[in-house]
Amino acid sequence: MFRQIEAGLIRAVEEALGGAAAIKVTLEQPKQSSFGELAIPVAFQLARQLKRAPKAIAEDLVSRMPKVEGVAGYEIAGNGYINVRLDRGAYAASLVRGAEEQPGTSADKVIVEHTNINPNKAAHIGHLRNAILGDTFVRMLRRSGRQVEVQNYIDNTGVQVADVVVGFYFLEKKTPAEVEALIDDVSIRFDYLCWDLYARTSSYYRENPNAIEWRNETLHAIEAGAGNLAEIGRVVAEAIVGAHLRTMYRLGIVYDVLPRESEILHLNFWAAAFELLKERGAIYLESAGKNSGCWVMPSSAFRDSSGHDEEDSKVIVRSNGTVTYVGKDIAYQLWKFGLLGRDFYYRPWSRYPDGHLVWVTTDRGGDHKMPRFGAASSVYNVIDSRQSYLQDVVVAGMRALGFERQAEASIHFSYEMVALTPRTCVELGIELPEEDRRRAFVEVSGRKGLGVKADDLIDKLIETALVEVEHRHAEAAPAERRRVAEQIAMGALRYFMLKFTRNSVIAFDFQEALSFEGETGPYVQYAAVRAANILRKFVERGEDLPAFESALTRDVLERWFETEALWQLLLLASKSRGAIERAIAAGEPAHVAKYAFQLAQAFNIFYHEHAVIAEPDAEKRSVLLWLTQYVRAQLLSTLDVLGIEQPEYM
């Protein structure tokens, strides 16, 4: 509704201008609500061109603008603003009728790749930020009508998996069968065990540099796909991927397909990409300097400024003939756009409780009915900002191959890392060197085993929430209280990861993350619960909700929404779709979180000021009840985009 009026206003201003001036007409929200619902600052832009006072231009413009549906009038304010006042009665009446615009559906597919955790240890809070950002962005895109495929890339043949295999095989002297026994042992958390083992192997390398040979041997074995080392690698990666998916499912995060590095290798994706890159001159064989004997991409392809020499080129194929990670990534990115000329085979990996299937790539054909994966028109890679250099190289590769449009549609959805505050390190019992203690934050490190495990944090949040739920609802069944605590924990965690904009480093602090007050997920959930309570209590008292459409005529609505506070609440609630669209355009899920908080805050004030059920005036009560219902619906749909549920009670 609101966005239709905005579009109408822009058209009207353009018509009034009659093409006299070449400027882009924009609208803004007035600083103060008393100035109206919208403001048109166009007179300022025109003042210079026309050499006239902004105020006179504004007056002239208003007199020439055609009638806009839903607008009650204009005011010239300040020294040239055109403030717009909406027809509140008509606006509210259309909302009562449920006349909200539906998003169009698009045929183009968007791929969002997120999570991408090395399958060699338990997930940590940095991975949570990635997955929550990615999952929320997926929900935003789907809400806005876009078709989205969610990929979680599994690097099951890399150094990190190899290091855990080295730990099991060379340090612990375990056979594949013994590793499998550990996985099957329900008294052991295998992903936690690997967390420690990975740190132990890393420190072993530091003390015994020659042991790095074990890693090389393991990497070769994994790539060849035969022998005990490869077998351990396979079972470890398989088990850890399962653990990651379970961890993420606790937060409502699901995937469509798991493309694996092993298939990229076995199906020779790289060979296809290599041919293309050579053929189109995107890479060349270096004959001199430190990169002699390597196939490299010149730095001019991905760095625009001068001052670089041959030494800055990026190695794509090493002098020993093996391909680097970036090379494989170029092949993978080509596949995502359907440009590689080959595809994976697939088999079902697992099924979520709601029936949704996750597929995994395989290197052999099977007899499965499945969706067509890949071949998208745009691709979002949710990867932390430290890898932006490599992402630039991938995009440069696409461009050098002549895939300009796809290069343009390859979006590095980057975000800053989650670090730990020194205080939190102390709480975790981590010894910090003197210089780290004075820093604002300390980077997590898997190699050092330094970090907060995702499941530990989720457990701690549930535990904290449960104490409060038990205190408030002693009469409820334990299983039910547990469920409510889980929903609150999930709301707190998802909101916490989303409230920061992407390029801000999160200095993780337990005290802050465990807070359920103020700008938090539970605050928003609480507002939704309150709204639900009003409606439930009203019905429990034996009264039926009024027939809003007939009771709330335009005149009635016009009268009650003269009250500024009620009108502002309605207006804000009606802007949820616009808030999501703006957040998509900005690529910033934090904006949706902020909107949800603001709406919850506005409702809490309303809740405090109006006793809805006890309202003696029947007409006013109908308005308040409808408003409660409407705000609740908008709040719930926004929470749904954030992946947050409303508990039954709090």
Next chain:
RNA sequence: GGGGGCGUAGCUCAGUUGGAUAGAGCAUCAGCCUUCUAAGCUGAGGGUCACAGGUUCGAUCCCUGUCGCCCCUACCA
């Protein structure tokens, strides 16, 4: 050295693409529960938007420089 990001209230952060009197949460202090649940609400204090120039009707936002912090800059991923 080069590339990128950041610097806004005591702390943690927003700031809708250059607009009207710069906001929120936390923390501090003072209030509000016989009510649809106080995980809430009201109020107070707290600012040289790092600094210096420039662009223009107008700059927290754009440009230049300076200072400080962070990340990247592997034949690791």
